[in-house]
Structures are given as structure tokens and as C-alpha cells.
Amino acid sequence: MSFDTIIQIEEIAREYEMGGSKINALDGVNLEIGRGEYVSIVGPSGSGKTTLFNLIGGLDRPTHGVVYIDGVDISKLDAYELAWLRCRKIGYIFQTFNLIPVLTATENVALPTVFAGVPRDEGLKRAEKILTSVGLGDRLHHKPGELSAGQQQRVAIARAMANDPAIILADEPTGNLDLNTGMEIIDLLHGLNKSRGMTLIAATHDLKMIKASDRIVWMRDGKIEKIERG
Amino acid sequence: MTNAEQDSRVQFGLGDAARLGYDYIIRRFNRASINIASIALGIAFLSTLLMSDSLYRAYALAGGERLGVETYQYWLMFVALIVSVVGITNAMLITVFERYREIGTMKCLGAMDRHILLLFLVESIIQGFAGGLAGYLLGLIGAVLSTGFSIGFTAILMVPIAEFITLLLGSVALSMVLCGVATLYPAYRAAKLHPVEALNYEL
Numbered sequence: 001m002s003f004d005t006i007i008q009i010e011e012i013a014r015e016y017e018m019g020g021s022k023i024n025a026l027d028g029v030n031l032e033i034g035r036g037e038y039v040s041i042v043g044p045s046g047s048g049k050t051t052l053f054n055l056i057g058g059l060d061r062p063t064h065g066v067v068y069i070d071g072v073d074i075s076k077l078d079a080y081e082l083a084w085l086r087c088r089k090i091g092y093i094f095q096t097f098n099l100i101p102v103l104t105a106t107e108n109v110a111l112p113t114v115f116a117g118v119p120r121d122e123g124l125k126r127a128e129k130i131l132t133s134v135g136l137g138d139r140l141h142h143k144p145g146e147l148s149a150g151q152q153q154r155v156a157i158a159r160a161m162a163n164d165p166a167i168i169l170a171d172e173p174t175g176n177l178d179l180n181t182g183m184e185i186i187d188l189l190h191g192l193n194k195s196r197g198m199t200l201i202a203a204t205h206d207l208k209m210i211k212a213s214d215r216i217v218w219m220r221d222g223k224i225e226k227i228e229r230g
Numbered sequence: 231m232t233n234a235e236q237d238s239r240v241q242f243g244l245g246d247a248a249r250l251g252y253d254y255i256i257r258r259f260n261r262a263s264i265n266i267a268s269i270a271l272g273i274a275f276l277s278t279l280l281m282s283d284s285l286y287r288a289y290a291l292a293g294g295e296r297l298g299v300e301t302y303q304y305w306l307m308f309v310a311l312i313v314s315v316v317g318i319t320n321a322m323l324i325t326v327f328e329r330y331r332e333i334g335t336m337k338c339l340g341a342m343d344r345h346i347l348l349l350f351l352v353e354s355i356i357q358g359f360a361g362g363l364a365g366y367l368l369g370l371i372g373a374v375l376s377t378g379f380s381i382g383f384t385a386i387l388m389v390p391i392a393e394f395i396t397l398l399l400g401s402v403a404l405s406m407v408l409c410g411v412a413t414l415y416p417a418y419r420a421a422k423l424h425p426v427e428a429l430n431y432e433l
Contacts, residue, residue, distance in 0.1 A: 059337075059338065079342060083340050083341065086340045087340020092335075098334075098335040098429070101257075102253050102254050103253060111339055114241075114242060115241065115242055115339055115345070116241070117241035159339070163340075
């Protein structure tokens with residue numbers, strides 16, 4: 001399968017200062033990710049996975065190098081454009097779900113549509129539709145605290161999809177789930193990747209998640225160790 | 231990004247902030263009620279003094295004895311209001327710490343710094359509205375009791391309605407302004423949070 005490029009990473013490095021000494025969290029990483037591709041990023045903690053994630057997601061800026069998303073150098077974006085990128089182009093899924101506890105499932109999913117300027121009724125309607133499509137049609141008005149871990153992650157996935165982003169960034173999405181629930185979440189994500197053509201980039205330790213992917217990027221000490229086809 | 235895409239930019243208006251702020255207040259009412267109580271007490275003190283004063287003046291006009299509120303009482307009130315403001319700043323700072331992760335998440339979902347700022351300010355100003363109203367009512371009770379015992383409860387029937395209404399509007403407005411001012415620093419801190427740090431923060 002071939003893909004046209006959606007993300008291009010050129011020679012990025014990210015240094016941190018810690019107690020006066022410099023740490024290279026990322027050191028000269030090159031990577032190209034195709035539209036609709038499913039890429040797993042694997043590596044021990046401290047290998048630079050999360051840093052790479054934050055750079056792709058526009059949450060952090062590289063010390064050197066460039067990240068292009070759809071041909072745009074994202075380090076050149078101003079605060080407005082960056083917020084736009086995070087809002088419309090990228091959907092985030094976290095290990096700890098990070099739902100807003102005071103809002104219901106529907107309101108959580110509708111939150112990104114608020115930032116996207118979608119009228120409230122339309123946003124809520126869209127949220128209900130997405131929640132139903134991830135199998136939570138009977139949990140629309142529950143708060144996160146009233147949902148199981150797997151259900152919470154489904155809400156988080158629905159939220160990531162709310163503005164129909166081109167890219168989904170999932171940081172250890174099965175890390176806090178038991179085996180079976182984790183399997184369901186993987187199937188859901190994989191299904192979305194295939195049916196909607198969303199580019200899925202997942203940092204993971206989960207072997208089943210790695211197996212489902214098109215490519216596996218192995219990271220070590222801030223560098224790409226090897227890239228395998230899935 | 232194309233021009234067409236640029237047109238539909240990130241939005242988060244006053245209405246959205248108010249709705250979300252209201253949700254936070256209702257669903258985390260314990261914390262909000264501390265803030266509301268804090269500002270309400272300050273405002274109650276203020277309105278008791280001003281209402282008593284206005285009742286005394288009405289009483290004097292009607293030929294009664296000339297009584298008044300002592301200057302030191304105004305000073306006490308001033309201090310009470312400052313204490314309220316500091317208390318609210320403190321409580322809102324704790325609120326910001328508690329919500330680090332949520333703030334980080336919102337930034338990932340497309341919230342900009344000023345949206346976060348707006349959210350916290352609006353939430354606090356709503357609390358100020360509630361606190362101002364509650365404070366005014368408490369103050370009214372306080373004024374009626376304190377003047378009632380000194381000039382007699384029948385004298386209270388001479389209540390200058392217009393002044394009391396002005397005072398109601400003034401108290402609520404002052405309460406909202408004070409809550410807003412008290413929350414400037416906590417809201418600014420929340421807004422300036424770096425999303426990566428906010429997400430990784432463990433309370």
C-alpha cells in the first residue's frame with residue numbers, strides 16, 4: 001500500500017536543560033507518515049516517544065529540524081493557527097483518558113466542536129452520533145465517573161473524532177485498560193483508521209496494537225532504531 | 231492551510247465560557263460555595279453598614295435622634311473586603327492546580343490561552359454575582375436587626391427604597407468586580423500553562 005505524505009519530519013532534535021546539563025530527548029529523527037497510515041511508535045520510557053508525539057501534535061517546538069503537516073512547517077504557525085491545528089487537524093487520545101469530569105459524555109465529545117465554532121445544538125447532535133457509532137448510544141448523559149475505563153476511553157476516542165481530524169495521536173491508549181477492553185479499543189481505533197482513512201499514530205507497548213499497524217517505528221535514546229512493516 | 235480553512239478559526243465566546251463556568255460551579259458546588267461565602271460575607275458587612283447609615287439618616291430626617299456609623303467600622307469593612315479578595319485568589323489558585331490536566335486537555339482540543347483566561351474569569355464572576363446577591367440579603371437582615379434595636383423596628387418602615395435598590399446593584403457589581411480582580415492572577419497562570427507540563431502534572 002502506498003500513501004501520500006501527511007506528516008514529514010526532518011532532522012528534528014529536542015534538547016532539554018535539566019539541572020544545568022543538556023539532555024537530548026530527540027536527536028536527529030527523520031520520518032514520513034502517509035495519509036491513512038497506521039503507525040505504532042514503540043520504545044522504552046525515555047526513548048523520546050512522548051517528545052516525538054508532542055512535536056507532531058504541535059504541543060512543543062523542536063530545538064532543530066522541521067515538522068511538516070500537509071506541507072506546512074508547524075513551527076512557523078502563530079498561536080491562533082496552532083490552536084486551529086490542534087482543534088481541527090489532530091485528535092488526541094491519552095492513556096489517562098483526560099475527560100472533563102463535570103461534563104457528560106455528550107458534552108465532552110462536543111467540547112472540541114465548541115472551539116471549532118460549531119453551533120451548540122449541532123455540536124451536541126454530532127457528539128451523540130459519534131458516541132452512538134462507538135457503541136455508547138445508551139451512555140450519552142453519563143458523567144465520566146459513572147463510566148467504566150473502557151467506556152471512558154471510547155468517549156475520549158469519540159472526542160478525538162469530533163472535528164473529523166486527519167490525524168489521530170494516541171499515547172498508550174490501552175495502557176490503563178485490561179486485556180479484553182484493550183482489544184476492543186484497538187479494534188475500534190483500527191476500524192476508524194481503515195473506514196474513515198484517519199492517519200493513526202500510536203505510542204504503545206501493547207503487542208496486539210503493534211501487530212495491527214502498517215508500520216512500526218522502534219525508538220531508542222532519542223533516535224529511530226528501526227522501522228518495520230506490520 | 232488553505233484560505234478556506236483559515237476562515238473557520240478557533241472560537242470560544244463569552245456564552246461558551248459562561249455555560250462551562252456554570253457547569254463547573256454547579257457540579258463542584260463545595261469549592262464554589264466557599265468562594266461565594268467568602269465574598270458574600272465581605273459584601274454583607276459592606277451593605278449592613280451602608281444600609282444602617284441610610285436608615286439612620288432617614289430616621290434623623292423624620293426628626294429622630296442623629297445616629298451614625300462610626301468611621302472605624304468602614305475601615306473594618308475595607309479590611310474584610312480585602313480578606314475576601316485574598317481568600318478568593320487563594321481558592322482559585324487551588325482550583326487551577328486541581329484542573330491542571332483539564333487545562334492541558336483543553337489546550338490539546340484547541341483552546342487558546344485567552345479562552346482559558348476567560349473561562350476562569352467568567353466562572354469567578356458568576357460566583358461574584360451569587361455572592362453579591364447573598365451578601366446583600368445578609369446585609370439587609372444585619373441592617374434591619376442592628377438599626378431595629380437602636381431606633382426601633384417601626385422606624386425601619388421609613389426605608390429609603392431607591393437607595394436600597396442602588397445599593398443592591400452596587401453590591402452585586404462590586405462583588406463581581408472584586409471576584410474578577412481576585413481571579414486575574416490565577417486565571418493568568420492557568421492560561422499560560424504549557425500543555426505538555428499541564429498534562430503530565432500529578433496532583
